[in-house]
Amino acid sequence: MPMTSAEIDDLSHEDLVSSLGTRWRLVTDQVMGGVSQGTLTRELVAGRPALRMRGDVSIENNGGFVQASLDLAPGGQRADASAWKGIDVDVYGNGEAYNLHLRTADLTWPWQSYRQGFQAPPEWRTVRLPFAEFQPYRTESPLNVSRLRRLGVVAIGRPFEADIAIGGVRFYA
Numbered sequence: 258m259p260m261t262s263a264e265i266d267d268l269s270h271e272d273l274v275s276s277l278g279t280r281w282r283l284v285t286d287q288v289m290g291g292v293s294q295g296t297l298t299r300e301l302v303a304g305r306p307a308l309r310m311r312g313d314v315s316i317e318n319n320g321g322f323v324q325a326s327l328d329l330a331p332g333g334q335r336a337d338a339s340a341w342k343g344i345d346v347d348v349y350g351n352g353e354a355y356n357l358h359l360r361t362a363d364l365t366w367p368w369q370s371y372r373q374g375f376q377a378p379p380e381w382r383t384v385r386l387p388f389a390e391f392q393p394y395r396t397e398s399p400l401n402v403s404r405l406r407r408l409g410v411v412a413i414g415r416p417f418e419a420d421i422a423i424g425g426v427r428f429y430a
Contacts, residue, residue, distance in 0.1 A: 263341065265408075265426040266327065268306045272299060279328040281308055284409070288367075291320020295412075295419065302349050303381060307422035314412050314419055323419050324358070326409040327426075335362045338402040341428035343387035346410070350377020350421040356411040357386050358394075362404040369396040370409075377421045385429065 266275035273281040283297035295312025302309060312323035329336035346357060355377050358370040371391040375384040388402050408426070412419030 261430045262345065263428040265329065265344070265428065266308075266423075267425050267427075268299075268308060268423070273297065273308070275327055277327075277329065278331055281325055281327050283310065284324045284326055285312065286315075286318075286320030286322050289320070291315065291318050291322070293320050293323050295323035297325050302422040302424070305349075305381060305422075305424045307349065307424045309422045310410065310412070310419060312412060312419040314415065314417050316414075316416055321415070322411055322413040324409045324411040324413075325423065326407055328407050329405050333406065335403075336405045338388070338405050338428050341388075341402070341430055343385060343389075343429055344408070344426065345383050345385050345429045346375070346426050347381060347383050347424035348375070348377040348421060349381045349424065350379065351418070352379055353377060353412070353417055353419065353421075355419075355421055356413055358409040358411050359391060359400065359405060360407040360409075361398075361401055362406055363398045363401055364396060366395070368394075370394045371400045381424060
């Protein structure tokens with residue numbers, strides 16, 4: 258029987274360590290002079306173990322993002338997701354719009370990515386994000402899913418209070 262999914266993180270490990278052995282990290286626009294602030298914690302959300310990102314997204318000082326990012330392979334290596342159609346993310350949020358950003362070995366600059374938006378309702382829901390629907394951002398290179406390096410769940414682009422929980426992330430067939 259063919260596999261229908263491959264776990265990226267089932268949120269069963271302690272602290273910010275993923276099922277892959279890599280660590281979730283909080284990144285804000287402060288790395289480029291912005292003033293957005295955030296936190297990234299492990300906690301129970303509506304009875305489910307989750308990674309929770311909260312923050313104040315500000316567009317002051319040319320900023321505008323708070324991100325939970327995860328390397329998809331140890332040591333900056335690449336992950337080959339060519340056997341999969343996309344990514345499923347289990348989310349619980351505050352009803353706001355968020356993005357999933359992908360980075361590949363083909364991207365040079367930190368502002369380049371492939372992006373797809375989704376809503377995070379105030380209940381657990383799985384959002385399905387097909388690779389074919391990711392849009393390139395500040396790059397001419399097409400998305401090559403055999404060269405994935407990192408994913409990020411991102412609150413971006415407008416002033417708002419971010420509050421999103423991630424209960425699982427996996428590739429789907």
